[in-house]
Amino acid sequence: MLNRDEDILRAAEDWHKTGHGVALATVVETWGSAPRPVGSNLVINDEGTFLGSVSGGCVEGAVVTEALDVITSGQPKMLEFGVADETAWNVGLSCGGTIRVFVEKVG
Amino acid sequence: MQLATLAELNAERAARRPAILVTDVASGEQRLVKAAAIGTDPLSNELTTHLRMGKSGMVEAAGKRLFLNVYAPTARLVIIGAVHISQALAPIAKSLGYDVTVIDPRTAFASPERFPDVPLIAEWPDVALPPLNVDHYTAFVALTHDPKIDDPALLHAFARDCFYIGALGSRKTHAKRGDRLRAQGASDADIARIHAPIGLAIGAVSPSEIAVSIMAQITATLRLPAKEKEQAA
Numbered sequence: 001m002l003n004r005d006e007d008i009l010r011a012a013e014d015w016h017k018t019g020h021g022v023a024l025a026t027v028v029e030t031w032g033s034a035p036r037p038v039g040s041n042l043v044i045n046d047e048g049t050f051l052g053s054v055s056g057g058c059v060e061g062a063v064v065t066e067a068l069d070v071i072t073s074g075q076p077k078m079l080e081f082g083v084a085d086e087t088a089w090n091v092g093l094s095c096g097g098t099i100r101v102f103v104e105k106v107g
Numbered sequence: 108m109q110l111a112t113l114a115e116l117n118a119e120r121a122a123r124r125p126a127i128l129v130t131d132v133a134s135g136e137q138r139l140v141k142a143a144a145i146g147t148d149p150l151s152n153e154l155t156t157h158l159r160m161g162k163s164g165m166v167e168a169a170g171k172r173l174f175l176n177v178y179a180p181t182a183r184l185v186i187i188g189a190v191h192i193s194q195a196l197a198p199i200a201k202s203l204g205y206d207v208t209v210i211d212p213r214t215a216f217a218s219p220e221r222f223p224d225v226p227l228i229a230e231w232p233d234v235a236l237p238p239l240n241v242d243h244y245t246a247f248v249a250l251t252h253d254p255k256i257d258d259p260a261l262l263h264a265f266a267r268d269c270f271y272i273g274a275l276g277s278r279k280t281h282a283k284r285g286d287r288l289r290a291q292g293a294s295d296a297d298i299a300r301i302h303a304p305i306g307l308a309i310g311a312v313s314p315s316e317i318a319v320s321i322m323a324q325i326t327a328t329l330r331l332p333a334k335e336k337e338q339a340a
Contacts (some may be wrong), residue, residue, distance in 0.1 A: 004181060004204060005120075005178065005181075006117070006120050006121075006181060009113065009116060009117055009120070010117055012113060013110070013113050013114055013117055016110055016113070024108055024113075026130075026174070026176060028130075028132060028163075028165060028174045029165055037163075038162070038163045038164055039162075039163030039164075039176045039177060075135075076132075076135035078132060102130065102132050102174065104108055104130075104135055105108075106108050106110060106113055107108075107109070107110040
């Protein structure tokens, strides 16, 4: 069974309550063919455990890495991923679109 | 996101009330607008439009770029009739993320053996439906072929403004159903809301194929803009 948005945000709250650092990543803009719609959420805790999806698997690894930084710094970040692997993150979307992902700390 | 905001958002979602999270993506500043407060919000127009479309997106306001994340309740599917089609329909709907409930007062039909892993209520619709709080985010299908069970259920679905209402039966059966429902106070607009014969015309034969056609029609109703919806129907 796929995790639903409710489960994802509930997990974020539960992780925080049990003392974890938590970050929330949200797809805020898409261009062209994007695997997950605007508004999709991914939550990440300080152990690198994550739930949800911002790209159906294409860039989650990079988002998790950035999220760990956000948990440490507390500063939100805007990440952009395109099909051309020229982005700083060295990953791309196989489907040819571009997405912008907002990553913020919870709490 | 503040923990308090997250907890509030989770509470709204648990209560099946829509809410919109407004984020200034430059500063990270954020506020949660609950459904009841949208009318008085400075961004009222934008929020209303986005909620109606069920669509999240970026807007510009007072020189700021704001991201509106629309959190609408999880769609539900209420199935009247624990029949063969329902046995195929329930798991398909579950796999699409719907919360599914099956209602049938006939206990021989509504048996857990026939419906493993699906909430099953072996009661008449007038008893089973009120506690479910059927709402706009609910798809409603009447599949028993029995007016005693389907008709009161459909009247309930009209009153609760379900986004999709479908009923099994030929055009002839449906015409008779329309007469019966009108006699019980339903309007022509109510009757027009019923998808009957139910499902998209995909030449479905088996109960499983009919279930696919129903679920496809529900998806089209949920997702397509009005004009394309007419073409699909």
